[in-house]
Amino acid sequence: MDITVHRPDELTGADRSAWTALQSQASSLGSPHLANPFLAPEFALAVGRCRSGVRIAVIREDGRPVAFLPFERSALGVGRAIGLGVSDAQGLVHRPGLRWDARELLHACGLSMLEFDHLVEGQNPFENRSLKPHASPVIDIHDGFAAYMGRLRERSPKFTRTTLAKERKLRRDVGPVRYVHDERDPAALLTLTRWKSAQYRRTGRSDRFAHDWIVRLVQELFHTRSDSFAGLLSVLYAGERPIAAHFGPRSASVLSCWFPAYNPEFAKYSPGLVLHLHMVEEAAAASMAYLDLGRGEAEYKDSLKSREIRVAEGWVMRPHPVALGHWARRAPVRALRNAVLARPELREPASRLLKQVGRLRSGR
Missing domain, CATH: 3.40.630 (Aminopeptidase)
Known part of the structure; x- marks a missing residue:
C-alpha cells in the first residue's frame, strides 16, 4: 500500500x-x-x-x-x-x-x-x-416523513398520540410554536450549551462543555457550511422563547443527533420529543436517508428509532x-x-x- x-x-x-x-x-x-x-x-x-x-x-x-x-x-x-x-x-x-x-x-x-x-x-x-x-439506533426517512409517522403510529400509537397532544397543549399554554431547522443565531447555540451543561451536572455525568476543545469544536462546526457538510443548529420556540434545541453535524444524506437539550421548566410538554419530530420532518423534506441517534441507552431513542x-x-x-x-x-x-x-x-x-x-x- x-x-x-x-x-x-x-x-x-x-x-x-x-x-x-x-x-x-x-x-x-x-x-x-x-x-x-x-x-x-x-x-x-x-x-x-x-x-x-x-x-x-x-x-x-x-x-x-x-x-x-x-x-x-x-x-x-x-x-x-x-x-x-x-x-x-x-x-x-x-x-x-x-x-x-x-x-x-x-x-x-x-x-x-x-x-x-x-x-x-x-x-x-x-x-x-x-x-x-x-x-x-437510527430513524429511517428514505421514504419520507409521512411513511415514518405511519410506522411510528403503528408501532407506538400511545407514544405518538401523546407527543402530538403535548405540542398542541404547549401552543395553548405558552404561545405559538415555531421551529427553526437551521438557526444561525450564535446566542441560541450558547443557550443550548448552557442547557446541556446543566443536564450533565444534574444527571451526574461528566460535563463535556467543561472541556475547552469541545466548546471550540462546536463553534468551529457551527461556522462550517457546504453542500456536503454543515453544523446544524435546530431550535424549538414557544411564545418566542427557545425551549428545546439540538446541534449536530449533517452530511448530504445523514443527520447525526449529537447535543440535544431543553429548558426543564417546560419538561411536562416533552419539548425534546417535539423537537425531534420536527427535525425528522425537515430532514425528510431535504431527502436525507436517516437520522443517527447515536449509541447509548435512552428511552426517547427507543421510542423514535426505526432500526439499529x-x-x-x-x-x-x-x-x-x-x-x-x-x-x-x-x-x-x-x-x-x-x-x-x-x-x-x-x-x-x-x-x-x-x-x-x-x-x-x-x-x-
Missing part, C-alpha cells in the same frame, strides 16, 4: 475533493455507513484546529487517493479515532472493494495501537476479538509494549462500564446513583 500521513492543513484541495467524493458516492455504492458526517473531511479539519496530534493517513493507488483515515496520535504512538468520546462514526473512508492490512496501516501511521468506540460496519481488516459490537445499526468498540494493535500497557489500563474499566450498561438490573441503580451525585453537585 502507498500510504502517506499528513497534518490536516497539509491536505491538498484535490485530496479533500476526493474524500468528499468517496462519501457522496458511499450510499449508492452500498456503503451508507461511510456517509456519516463524523467521517467527513470537514469534521477532521475542525478537530485538527482544536486538538494537537491529529493526523490523516491517505492510501493511494496509481497516485490517486482511494482511502482516508483520520486519527489522533500521542507522543508514545498510541492512536485514537479522531474525536474519540464525541464522534459517533469512525473508521477508514475508502473506495468500494479496497483491501488493506491493518498492521501495515498502523505501522505507516507510527502507531502501536488504534482505539475506537464507534467503528462503523464494513471495516473487516480492523476486526478482531477485542472489538465488541454495540447497537446504535452496529458500531464496534475496542482496539487494533501491533505487538508492542506501549500498546500492551495502554490496553492493560483501559480494558478493565471499559469492560466494567459496558457490563453495567448491558444489564438493566445494574444500569438502573447506576443511573439513580449518578442522579444523586448530580443533586449533591447542584446543592439540591
Whole structure:
C-alpha cells in the first residue's frame, strides 16, 4: 500500500475533493455507513484546529487517493479515532472493494495501537476479538416523513398520540410554536450549551462543555457550511422563547443527533420529543436517508428509532509494549462500564446513583 500521513492543513484541495467524493458516492455504492458526517473531511479539519496530534493517513493507488483515515496520535504512538468520546462514526473512508492490512496501516501511521468506540460496519481488516459490537439506533426517512409517522403510529400509537397532544397543549399554554431547522443565531447555540451543561451536572455525568476543545469544536462546526457538510443548529420556540434545541453535524444524506437539550421548566410538554419530530420532518423534506441517534441507552431513542445499526468498540494493535500497557489500563474499566450498561438490573441503580451525585453537585 502507498500510504502517506499528513497534518490536516497539509491536505491538498484535490485530496479533500476526493474524500468528499468517496462519501457522496458511499450510499449508492452500498456503503451508507461511510456517509456519516463524523467521517467527513470537514469534521477532521475542525478537530485538527482544536486538538494537537491529529493526523490523516491517505492510501493511494496509481497516485490517486482511494482511502482516508483520520486519527489522533500521542507522543508514545498510541492512536485514537479522531474525536474519540464525541464522534459517533469512525473508521477508514475508502473506495468500494479496497483491501488493506491493518498492521501495515498502523505501522505507516507510527502507531502501536488504534482505539475506537464507534467503528462503523464494513471495516473487516480492523476486526478482531477485542472489538465488541454495540447497537446504535437510527430513524429511517428514505421514504419520507409521512411513511415514518405511519410506522411510528403503528408501532407506538400511545407514544405518538401523546407527543402530538403535548405540542398542541404547549401552543395553548405558552404561545405559538415555531421551529427553526437551521438557526444561525450564535446566542441560541450558547443557550443550548448552557442547557446541556446543566443536564450533565444534574444527571451526574461528566460535563463535556467543561472541556475547552469541545466548546471550540462546536463553534468551529457551527461556522462550517457546504453542500456536503454543515453544523446544524435546530431550535424549538414557544411564545418566542427557545425551549428545546439540538446541534449536530449533517452530511448530504445523514443527520447525526449529537447535543440535544431543553429548558426543564417546560419538561411536562416533552419539548425534546417535539423537537425531534420536527427535525425528522425537515430532514425528510431535504431527502436525507436517516437520522443517527447515536449509541447509548435512552428511552426517547427507543421510542423514535426505526432500526439499529452496529458500531464496534475496542482496539487494533501491533505487538508492542506501549500498546500492551495502554490496553492493560483501559480494558478493565471499559469492560466494567459496558457490563453495567448491558444489564438493566445494574444500569438502573447506576443511573439513580449518578442522579444523586448530580443533586449533591447542584446543592439540591
